[in-house]
Amino acid sequence: DGGITQSPKYLFRKEGQNVTLSCEQNLNHDAMYWYRQDPGQGLRLIYYSQIVNDFQKGDIAEGYSVSREKKESFPLTVTSAQKNPTAFYLCASSIWGGVRGRDEQFFGPGTRLTVL
Amino acid sequence: QKEVEQDPGPLSVPEGAIVSLNCTYSNSAFQYFMWYRQYSRKGPELLMYTYSSGNKEDGRFTAQVDKSSKYISLFIRDSQPSDSATYLCAPGGGATNKLIFGTGTLLAVQP
Numbered sequence: 009d010g011g012i013t014q015s016p017k018y019l020f021r022k023e024g025q026n027v028t029l030s031c032e033q034n035l036n037h038d039a040m041y042w043y044r045q046d047p048g049q050g051l052r053l054i055y056y057s058q059i060v061n062d063f064q065k066g067d068i069a070e071g072y073s074v075s076r077e078k079k080e081s082f083p084l085t086v087t088s089a090q091k092n093p094t095a096f097y098l099c100a101s102s103i104w105g106g107v108r109g110r111d112e113q114f115f116g117p118g119t120r121l122t123v124l
Numbered sequence: 125q126k127e128v129e130q131d132p133g134p135l136s137v138p139e140g141a142i143v144s145l146n147c148t149y150s151n152s153a154f155q156y157f158m159w160y161r162q163y164s165r166k167g168p169e170l171l172m173y174t175y176s177s178g179n180k181e182d183g184r185f186t187a188q189v190d191k192s193s194k195y196i197s198l199f200i201r202d203s204q205p206s207d208s209a210t211y212l213c214a215p216g217g218g219a220t221n222k223l224i225f226g227t228g229t230l231l232a233v234q235p
Contacts, residue, residue, distance in 0.1 A: 012167075043225075048132055050212065050227035051168075098167055111216050111223055112158070115167035 011035065012116035014099050019121045021086070021093065029084045029119045031099035040082035041100040041113060044068060051098065057082055058104075086121065094123045127151050130213055130226030139235050143200040147213035147226045150194065154224075155217030157189050159198045162210045162228065171211070172198070203233045 043051040053066030057076040071090025100113040160168035174180040188197040216223040
C-alpha cells in the first residue's frame with residue numbers, strides 16, 4: 009500500500025530534551041512538509057523540502073530542524089529551543105511541491121507530542 | 125488579517141440536513157482551492173479541489189468558489205453521522221505556490 013507513515017503515534021518529552029519525529033513516504037513524491045496543528049490555529053507550516061538535500065523554513069521554523077537525505081524520508085527534530093512544543097505534528101507529501109501548479113498534499117496519521 | 129478565515133464552529137446539525145461550510149481569503153493570486161476532511165486524531169484527507177469559480181459536485185459534496193468575492197464554500201447534502209469531522213479549506217497557488225490552510229470547522233451530525 010502506498011502512503012505516508014509517521015512514528016511514533018504518541019511521544020512524551022521532558023523539558024530540555026530533543027526528540028525526532030519520523031516521516032516516511034513510498035508515493036515517490038518529490039516534496040515533503042511538516043505542519044504543526046494546535047486547537048483553533050489550523051495547520052502551520054514548519055519546514056518543507058522540494059528535493060533531496062534541500063529544504064526551506066516555513067512560518068514557524070524556530071526551535072525545529074529537519075534533514076532530507078533520502079527522497080522517502082523527512083525527519084523532524086524538535087529541539088529544546090522550542091518553547092511550546094506540545095502539539096499534533098503532521099507530515100505531508102506532494103508530487104512536485106507546487107512549482108508546476110496544483111499542489112495536492114497527502115498527509116500521514118500524525119504524531120502527538122506532549123512535554124512533561 | 126489572516127490570508128484565510130474560517131469559522132471554527134462547532135456546527136451541530138441533525139442527520140439529513142444540508143450543511144454549508146465557508147471560508148474567505150484575501151490573496152487574489154490563489155488559483156486552486158481544496159477542501160480537506162480530518163477525523164479526530166487523524167491526518168487530513170483530501171475531499172475535493174477546484175481551480176475556477178463555479179461549482180464542482182462529487183456525490184453529496186459540492187465545492188463552490190467565487191473568486192470575485194474571495195469566498196469558498198463546501199455543501200454537504202443529506203449529511204450523515206459519518207460526516208462528523210473537521211473540514212479545512214486550503215487555497216493555494218499564490219506567490220509561494222503553497223497551500224494555506226484555514227483553521228477548520230468542526231462539524232457534528234447528530235443521528
